[in-house]
Amino acid sequence: MKDDSTHYDTLFDRSLSKNNDENNTMYFEIEKQISSPRVKRLHHSSTIRNWNSSMRFFEPVLKSFSADDLLIDGMFEEFIQGISSLLNETKLAQSTVENYSQVLHGRLLTFANVNERAKKDVKQAMRNIRKMQKLSLEQSPKITDDLIARWLRNLDMYCENSSQAPNLYKIACDTSKMAYKENVSHGHLLLLRGFVWLTIATGARTGEIRSLKEGDVGKKTVTRNIYKMKIYSTEIRSSLPPFIRDRITPMIEWIQSNKPDSEFLFCESDQKKGKGTICPRTLRELVKGSMKASGLPPTTSGGYYRLHDLRKVWARWIDENDGSLEAISAFLGHSSTEVTYNTYFHDEHKARLAREGQELGLKKLKELMGSSEDVTDKLAKLRQLLADGESIYAENSFSLRHDVKPSLTNQRKWSPLPDLNWGHPGVC
Secondary structure (H helix, E strand, O other), X not given: OOOOHHHHXXXXXXXXXXXXXXXXXXXXXXXXXXXXXXXXXXXXXXHHHHHHHHHHXXXXXXXXXXXXXXXXXXXXXXXXXXXXXXXXHOOOOHHHHHHHHHHHXXXXXXXXXXXXXXXXXXXXXXHHHHHHHOOOOOOOOOOOHHHHHXXXXXXXXXXXXXXXXXXXXXXXXXXXXXXXXXXXXXXXXXXXXXXXHHHHHHOOOHHHHHOOOHXXXXXXXXXXXXXXXXXXXXXXXXXXXXXXXXXXXXXXXXXXXXXXXXXOOOOOOOOOOOOOOOOHHHHHHHHHHHHHHOOOOOOOOOOOOOHHHHHHHHHHHHHHXXXXXXXXXXXXXXXXXXXXXHHHOOHHHHHHHHHHHHHHHHHHHHHHHOHHHHHHHXXXXXXXXXXXXXXOOOOOOOHHHHOOOOOOOOOOOOOOOOOOOOOOOOOO
């Protein structure tokens, strides 16, 4: 019997199974689910925004197929070809594309009532597409200590004289609703500086800082809650040195005078559980605008500016001051050191650790090779000294010629002056 399985393209009539009813496509089903009151009640608004962004990215394909189409081999192949075209032609950052892809096969296809086997096949097919693209991992931008210091000094300058502050809203986003303003209000500048300093001082997640109340900030400490599995909270107390407390006090005094009814120092989330002092979007724009105005690069390879990513800087600071991986993990509040290393160690940080590891390994390898290897290295150093015109009797160089252990245990120590007792009876 002749096998026609490899000729389905010529035998398959796509028009018979192509879904032309707009109200029966996957896009329609997904949109209906995401906008339902149940989903809005159960999920955070930022999560729903992420789902919407992913749905719009894959919109051309999702509007052309129904869930049942993915059960037909020919239609499934056409669906994957459409996905492949979108992934190959996009100019979005790789991290963004990876996020949208995970949302598609992890959540959107479920909303579209796609068969479980078909969802797994889509996931595998998308993985194969990414492998064939032969992508190189994007490195995160480097944020130097000098840039951070400049940024923090600028925040002080803005708060001391608000007229010197540029329109940070417009710098962050041309379409900001505050882009028309000539200056940033003094109150917003104080909130910006307080938010930045509290986040950097504690190494906390921004959500933990946004939910702080006035009573959580003492004279010497600040207390915040870390939520495990977004249900259980653990109270964490961090020290607040005077040089940081002095930058936060003006903000608290301003809130007491101008926002006496506020429950939070800032704002807990887009869906506030209580009255805050500033809109979350406005606060994000102020942070981004101040970073860009001070010359900081994006904090992620995707081009985002986020205070949360400065936790990686904390990991570097602790490591450079001889802190252990366990100390970094405990300070950042991670469940394991694996999370700390994989997510919060910067690429250059990992590269430096790799170099140090290689140097230690080569040192041991050199010892295993014996003294002949040592002599070769010393001769090379001696030649380099002579080539540079330095004296072989300079500090640390004399041993290049005279690093030979005496064979006699009672050999007399060499002295630049004659020993007048040498040769007399009773003298050893």
